[in-house]
Amino acid sequence: MHRLEECYQLAERHFNRSFPRPQVTLDLRGQKAGVAYLYRNLLRFNGQLYRENAEDFLRQTVPHEVAHLLAHTLYGERIRPHGKEWKGLMTGLFGLPALRCHDYQVPRRRSTRYLYRCACPEHMPFTPQRHALVARGRRYSCLRCGSMLRFTGQQQSL
Numbered sequence: 510m511h512r513l514e515e516c517y518q519l520a521e522r523h524f525n526r527s528f529p530r531p532q533v534t535l536d537l538r539g540q541k542a543g544v545a546y547l548y549r550n551l552l553r554f555n556g557q558l559y560r561e562n563a564e565d566f567l568r569q570t571v572p573h574e575v576a577h578l579l580a581h582t583l584y585g586e587r588i589r590p591h592g593k594e595w596k597g598l599m600t601g602l603f604g605l606p607a608l609r610c611h612d613y614q615v616p617r618r619r620s621t622r623y624l625y626r627c628a629c630p631e632h633m634p635f636t637p638q639r640h641a642l643v644a645r646g647r648r649y650s651c652l653r654c655g656s657m658l659r660f661t662g663q664q665q666s667l
Contacts, residue, residue, distance in 0.1 A: 510533065512567045512571045512572075513530075513531075513533065513552075513571055513575060514530075516571065516572050516575040516603065517530060517575065519602065519603070520575075520579055520598075520602060523602055524583070528578075528579065528582060529550055531545075531550045531551055531552045531578055532549075532550065532551045532552070533551075533552045533553075533554070534551070534552075534553050534554070535553075535554050535555075535556035535559065536553060536556070537553040537554055537555040537556070538555065538557070539555070539615075540615050541555060542554065542555050542558045542559075542566065542570045542611045542613060543555065543570050543571070543573065543574040544574070545574045545575075545577035545578050545581075547577065547578065547581040547586070550578065552574045552575070552578070554566075554570070554571075554574070558570075558611070558613050558615070561613065561614075562611075562613045565611075565613075566613075568605070569605060569606075569608065569611070570611060572599065572603045572605055573599065573605075573608070576595050576598040576599050576602075576603065577590065577595060579598055579602075580592075580594045580595045580598055591607070591609045595607070619666060619667065620636075620637075620666075620667045621637055621664050621665070621666055621667070622634035622635065622636065622664065622665040622666075622667060623635045623636075623637070623639075623640040623660060623663075623664055623665075624660075624661045624663040624664065624665060625649070625658040625659060625660055625661065626658065626659055626661050627650070627651035627653075627654055627656045627657065627658050627659070628651070628654040628656045629651060629653055629654050632661065632663075633651070633658055634665060635658075635660075640660070643660065
């Protein structure tokens with residue numbers, strides 16, 4: 510929150526105007542380090558990536574997401590997410606490289622596949638999301654043989 514406030518104070522001095530502070534959460538998961546929700550004035554950050562990369566996260570990721578909110582406020586909704594307005598804020602205001610993506614190590618999650626069968630000899634692996642849809646009543650048929658795919662009761666960990 511301290512780094513966020515530094516970014517906003519710098520922007521306010523530079524543009525000689527105030528900016529509303531966003532709501533901030535550390536509940537983001539997965540590959541992304543941060544996400545700016547422009548219309549909700551909300552920043553979500555990945556708490557795990559923050560803990561594992563605190564110095565770079567505070568130096569680069571927090572200003573990156575703040576720049577999205579500032580660009581939207583200053584230049585409107587018709588700008589590109591990583592366009593010239595955003596890049597100008599990153600380099601001109603914050604003095605940072607305008608990097609679109611982080612290079613933090615993100616551990617791959619173990620994933621489970623649910624094995625389904627049809628008349629064909631091999632299994633058809635389903636993702637947990639697709640398996641959940643089947644549990645709610647959705648039905649799938651094999652594109653090769655046309656018969657209904659049925660859950661075998663077996664799972665496969667990847």
